[in-house]
Amino acid sequence: MLRDPPVRSRRRVQNAVGFLAVMLVAIFLACGFATAEIVGRSPRVLILHPYDEWLPASAIAGDNARERLQEATAGKIDLFSEYLDLSRFPEPAHIDRMARYMAEKYFDHRPDVVIALGESATRFIVSNREAIAPDAKIVFCGFGRDSGSKLNLPAGVVGAFSEFDIAKTLELARALQPDAENLFIIGGSAAFDRTWLDSARTDLAAASKDYATTYLEDYSINEFVERASHFPPDSIVLFLTILADSTGRNFLPKDALGIVAAKASAPIYGPYDTYIGQGVVGGNSVTFESLGNAVAGLALDALAGKPITDIEVPQTFFADARQLKRWGLSESALPAETALSFREPTLWEQHGDLVAGAIALVALQALIITGLLFERRRRFAAEGESRLRLLELVHMNQSATAGALSASIAHELNQPLGAILSNAEAAEAILKGKTPDLNIIQQILADIKDDDQRAGNIILRLRGLLKKRNAIDWQEFDLNEVVDSSINILHAEAEKRRVVVSAEKPGHRLPVRADRVHLQQVILNLATNAMDAMTDASTIDRKLTFHAALHDDAKVELSISDTGHGIPKNRLDSVFDAFYTTKSTGTGLGLSIARAIVETYGGKIWADNRAGGGAVFRFVLPLAEAA
Numbered sequence: 102m103l104r105d106p107p108v109r110s111r112r113r114v115q116n117a118v119g120f121l122a123v124m125l126v127a128i129f130l131a132c133g134f135a136t137a138e139i140v141g142r143s144p145r146v147l148i149l150h151p152y153d154e155w156l157p158a159s160a161i162a163g164d165n166a167r168e169r170l171q172e173a174t175a176g177k178i179d180l181f182s183e184y185l186d187l188s189r190f191p192e193p194a195h196i197d198r199m200a201r202y203m204a205e206k207y208f209d210h211r212p213d214v215v216i217a218l219g220e221s222a223t224r225f226i227v228s229n230r231e232a233i234a235p236d237a238k239i240v241f242c243g244f245g246r247d248s249g250s251k252l253n254l255p256a257g258v259v260g261a262f263s264e265f266d267i268a269k270t271l272e273l274a275r276a277l278q279p280d281a282e283n284l285f286i287i288g289g290s291a292a293f294d295r296t297w298l299d300s301a302r303t304d305l306a307a308a309s310k311d312y313a314t315t316y317l318e319d320y321s322i323n324e325f326v327e328r329a330s331h332f333p334p335d336s337i338v339l340f341l342t343i344l345a346d347s348t349g350r351n352f353l354p355k356d357a358l359g360i361v362a363a364k365a366s367a368p369i370y371g372p373y374d375t376y377i378g379q380g381v382v383g384g385n386s387v388t389f390e391s392l393g394n395a396v397a398g399l400a401l402d403a404l405a406g407k408p409i410t411d412i413e414v415p416q417t418f419f420a421d422a423r424q425l426k427r428w429g430l431s432e433s434a435l436p437a438e439t440a441l442s443f444r445e446p447t448l449w450e451q452h453g454d455l456v457a458g459a460i461a462l463v464a465l466q467a468l469i470i471t472g473l474l475f476e477r478r479r480r481f482a483a484e485g486e487s488r489l490r491l492l493e494l495v496h497m498n499q500s501a502t503a504g505a506l507s508a509s510i511a512h513e514l515n516q517p518l519g520a521i522l523s524n525a526e527a528a529e530a531i532l533k534g535k536t537p538d539l540n541i542i543q544q545i546l547a548d549i550k551d552d553d554q555r556a557g558n559i560i561l562r563l564r565g566l567l568k569k570r571n572a573i574d575w576q577e578f579d580l581n582e583v584v585d586s587s588i589n590i591l592h593a594e595a596e597k598r599r600v601v602v603s604a605e606k607p608g609h610r611l612p613v614r615a616d617r618v619h620l621q622q623v624i625l626n627l628a629t630n631a632m633d634a635m636t637d638a639s640t641i642d643r644k645l646t647f648h649a650a651l652h653d654d655a656k657v658e659l660s661i662s663d664t665g666h667g668i669p670k671n672r673l674d675s676v677f678d679a680f681y682t683t684k685s686t687g688t689g690l691g692l693s694i695a696r697a698i699v700e701t702y703g704g705k706i707w708a709d710n711r712a713g714g715g716a717v718f719r720f721v722l723p724l725a726e727a728a
């Protein structure tokens with residue numbers, strides 16, 4: 102069939118010169134290491150496409166093979182492609198012409214490996230191997246072992262076999278349309294189409310018994326369309342290939358499918374994933390991508406001098422979500438691991454970033470809120486804790502004040518007790534007389550009762566002073582009353598120190614809301630400090646003055662002024678610091694506790710010096726009504 106091109110004889114002469122080398126090559130060939138001889142140049146791979154460049158099947162497989170080869174060799178490879186056009190020109194003359202053309206074309210660039218895509222390309226290169234690529238390894242893909250065995254492939258021609266088992270495509274259709282009753286199988290009139298129809302008849306022999314089965318063949322494209330438009334709705338349609346119709350019109354199978362599917366009245370399935378987008382619901386196939394990859398893998402191994410053997414490329418189910426929707430078929434009925442194309446992206450897929458951002462934002466917000474709540478709880482707990490500390494401190498302060506005033510209080514208590522004693526003794530003496538004057542006795546008893554009352558009041562004040570608080574006892578009361586009770590507690594001490602105490606009060610109530618005992622403690626602290634400051638003053642100048650009044654209509658102000666040594670200007674603020682003291686036995690806590698109490702009840706306290714000498718301490722508290 103093939104005439105040897107004239108250049109062949111020249112090659113023999115060259116080889117004869119290097120007889121030994123040829124022998125070595127022959128030995129390597131026999132061992133399957135033919136390509137181990139590639140030295141000093143890039144390896145050459147020829148990819149043979151069976152039809153023209155528009156057939157997606159071989160285009161996809163070829164592209165994938167090229168990509169893999171380029172990648173694996175980092176581009177150091179010479180890749181050639183030929184399109185044999187054997188569907189439109191199946192005649193021997195064309196095959197012969199192509200073989201001669203390629204024999205000459207590749208004379209100086211003999212391929213090391215030939216990749217044949219599909220059955221007809223394989224048959225072509227096996228028949229014309231001597232002329233085109235005498236030393237090359239031939240690897241192929243695109244058909245199954247059955248077809249392979251019919252080709253009588255010589256040893257050393259190795260393939261990536263694939264089973265385009267149409268029964269598996271029917272399996273997918275059956276899963277989606279379990280109630281279908283009719284089965285239509287469409288095939289064209291080209292040789293390849295007829296091969297397909299033959300193998301479908303064999304592969305579907307068993308399964309087709311469950312349906313009213315009709316093979317549509319030897320039809321023109323228009324007749325196919327006409328039949329397709331009248332399929333009963335409960336039909337499964339398998340579209341094999343139409344490379345040519347009965348009129349001899351050539352097609353790319355996917356185009357023919359598109360024409361038929363556009364008018365079809367029932368879902369169509371097919372054995373090629375390149376049919377996706379042309380109107381098929383789905384099918385089962387070896388993808389052309391994986392074919393290209395697999396055959397390139399064989400080629401790479403061959404180039405590396407590794408022994409290669411036939412392999413099997415796995416099949417997968419595929420489906421088109423738009424067609425499922427069109428025919429109302431359920432996605433969940435698809436076999437597991439079906440590659441589903443054109444599925445409408447979920448909200449997550451469509452706006453994943455946005456959704457993730459929103460979730461992150463909400464999570465962050467939740468985190469911040471939790472943090473704030475936690476912080477708030479902590480603050481409350483801390484506030485509670487510090488309030489408890491304050492209560493304890495105030496109590497300590499009260500005890501210290503009571504201790505400091507104890508001598509004068511004891512002295513004060515002595516007066517009524519002493520009076521009671523002398524009155525009792527007087528009454529005793531009167532009663533010893535013969536005619537005791539009962540009126541005087543009655544008068545004495547009344548005095549004893551008064552003195553007892555006075556002593557009781559003193560003890561009551563002392564108990565009030567020492568009263569311990571576990572929680573603030575909020576009350577509304579008149580600040581004037583607290584000023585009075587404080588003066589009562591202090592007056593004995595003041596007397597002892599020769600301090601003249603005076604109080605200027607308004608003629609109306611000064612209502613505040615606070616713990617009465619706490620405010621009394623503030624006043625006692627300020628007053629005892631004032632008396633301390635006047636220790637060195639001459640006795641006639643020792644004056645302690647209380648002045649209570651309304652302040653700004655919403656506040657109550659109490660000032661306690663003295664005629665003592667005053668406060669250095671730069672100490673007016675720091676006198677309130679804890680542990681600041683100028684006294685040898687001082688603790689430096691009185692003023693800091695006073696400030697803490699006043700602030701607890703929403704007020705303010707500050708110190709000043711009086712123009713005429715001495716200090717004045719003022720504090721304001723919110724008026725109870727305003728508060």
Ligand code: ADP
Nearest residue numbers: 630631634676682683687688689690691692716
């Ligand atoms: P302590 O009385 O134990 O020293 P305080 O906190 O009550 O603690 O007072 C702190 C300091 O403030 C006093 O040591 C004193 O120097 C000064 N101070 C307080 N009140 C007056 C006052 N009325 N006149 C002058 N100095 C004062």
